Amino acid sequence: MIFIYSLEGRGRQLYDAAMNRNIEGMRTALSNGADINWHHPGLLNYTPLHVAAECNRSDAVQWLLSKGATVDSRDKLGQTPLMYAARNGHTQVVTMLLEKGADVTASDIVGWTALDHAEQYRRSDIATLLRVHSDLLSLLKHLLLVSPIVSSTGPTRYFLPIVLSPEKITKEQKETFTETCDPLVISFNSKLVLQGLFPTLIVSLLSRKESPHFFIDSKSPFFPKQLRHAVKLYSEDLFGSVIFVDEHKFIEVYFTGNPKDCSVLRPVILEGLSASAAALAYNEETLGISAVTYCPQKHRSRETERNPHPIEISYKRDPPEIRCSIETDLPPIALTDERQSCWLLDPVPPSVVPIETFLPEGSVLNEFHAPVILKAVKKIVNEWDTLGLYLGVQNEDLLSIDFNSLHQINVCRKNMIVHWLKTGTATREKLIKALEDLERNDVAAEVKRLPYQ
Known part of the structure; x- marks a missing residue:
């Protein structure tokens, strides 16, 4: 009896043989014209190497690699065979993949690497093995200096904020981002000269494992490229762009999404600042981090009026009161402006479906x-x-x-x-x-x- 397989049928034949550790079946499928990197349409676009790695079919993995299977092929989740082998504790398969040059720093669609999977599933031996094979990129990621760009095609690329163009963002550009709310102002101890906090903050947010997740936002007429002192991220969870502007003495944060999500974004940014301070060995208490908004008071001094500065806020009353951080003798005013309060107050739960x-x-x-x-x-x-x-x-x-x-x-x-x-x-x-x-x-x-x- 003669069997005639379609291209999909040949690929499925190779896939099934790999899963069942059937080397002869794999050899037959390949000789019949099967694509060694065939993606299973019903199983997350697994390749034969994916299923062999996940099922601990070390002999099948070895055979597929010897025939030219793509070692870092990705499924619909952006996961590589190395990630599946690491998560399931298959040390021999992990070793085989590493010897063939598997990318230890590759990350899936939520930003997890093979090491992250191994640690999450408590595969300590494999986690140690992966750390040994890590290179300079892993060190840079640990120091929050570089973040992988999780893409659907091609090899993993990296975002390194400190090497971006040193151009400054313009006042006109900033104004395009203030349609719904004022910027959040992150200030620090004025006596300190800070180095590296801005780029590490950006990388810490891009490296988040929990929601909300952040991605490098696309180019636009108002923001044609990422800059060393101005970076635009996108959060699908919050549906909005988040623009960070380094003004040296403070960091401005602009948000284009729904203002009700500002109160969600602010603590996430503060978490990122804490991670950044730890990576740079800054004492967080000495840093004196403040995340509020600009002072809206009418000032007596022209010098004070010309220089934007953050407010001081007291929650002792309802609504809270804000004061000028420079002309402290000015009377406090109630925090009722929604363009500012969206950052500083929890939103009132809606009584109807939004x-x-x-x-x-x-x-x-x-x-x-x-x-x-x-x-x-x-x-x-x-x-x-x-x-x-x-x-x-x-x-x-x-x-x-x-x-x-x-x-x-x-x-x-x-x-x-x-x-x-x-x-x-x-x-x-x-x-x-x-x-x-x-x-x-x-x-x-x-x-x-x-x-x-």
């Missing part, structure tokens, strides 16, 4: 609906560009989005959805149809469950 949870039926959608759409389609990972094509986004626009977003899936997905919403043709019905055409009925069902109004 409007942003709705997705209207039968009408054109706009950028206002981006957060709810992105939350619903979060399971769309590597297919973000195919979804864009089904939505009617032109291929050249998708390529531009991919390039400007540094191939980061979360940022690409956000920019593709925003681009589609700006066309003036976006509707709930088109989104559902595109998801069904993509054969992602699970995500389409989530969109269908969203309230209409």
Whole structure:
């Protein structure tokens, strides 16, 4: 009896043989034309090497590597065979992969490396092995000087803030980020001369393992490139850009998302500052970190008026009172300005379902609906560009989005959805149809469950 396998069938034959440690079956599948890096469409885009590494099929791993299997191939979660072997405690497989040059510093879509997986699952021997194989990049990451750029394609790249262009951000650029709220002002002990705190803060936020997660935001007309003293990040969890500006004596933080999330963002930034201080061996108490807003008082001195400075705040009354940190004899004023209080007070829980949870039926959608759409389609990972094509986004626009977003899936997905919403043709019905055409009925069902109004 003669069996004729399709390309997918040959790949599946190789995959099954690798999982079952069937070297002869693997050899037959490869000779029949199977792709050694075939991705299983129903299992997170696993390759034969993924399943062999996860199932501790060391002989199959050795054979696949000898035949040219990509050692750092990635599945839908951005995970490599090394990550699966490390997490499951397969020391021999980890050793084989390392000998073939597996990237110890590669990270998945949530920023975890093989070492992170090993430590999370308490594989101490493997964690030690991975540390031994780590290089200068691992040291730089430990010191919060460099962060991996988690992308969907190509080798892992790294973001090193201290080598960016030293240009300054303009006042006009800053004004574009203050539409919804005033900036948060992070100040320190004025007697100290701080070195390295700004870039380590950026790296600490990019390296977060918990929500909210941060990514390097894409280029835009108002922020054409990242700078040494001004960096723009994006948080999908908060749906907004976070712009950090180093003014030497203090750090300004601008947020373009919903002001109610400012009170969530502020403690996260303070956590990042604590991690940065520890990495640089600064005494946190001596640093005297303050994270408030600029003083809105009308000052008597022109010099004070010309120089922006933070407020002092007292929570003894309701609402809290703020004072000028320089002209301290000025009377306090109540903290009632929402552009400032959003950072400093917990938001009042809404009595009704927020409007942003709705997705209207039968009408054109706009950028206002981006957060709810992105939350619903979060399971769309590597297919973000195919979804864009089904939505009617032109291929050249998708390529531009991919390039400007540094191939980061979360940022690409956000920019593709925003681009589609700006066309003036976006509707709930088109989104559902595109998801069904993509054969992602699970995500389409989530969109269908969203309230209409």
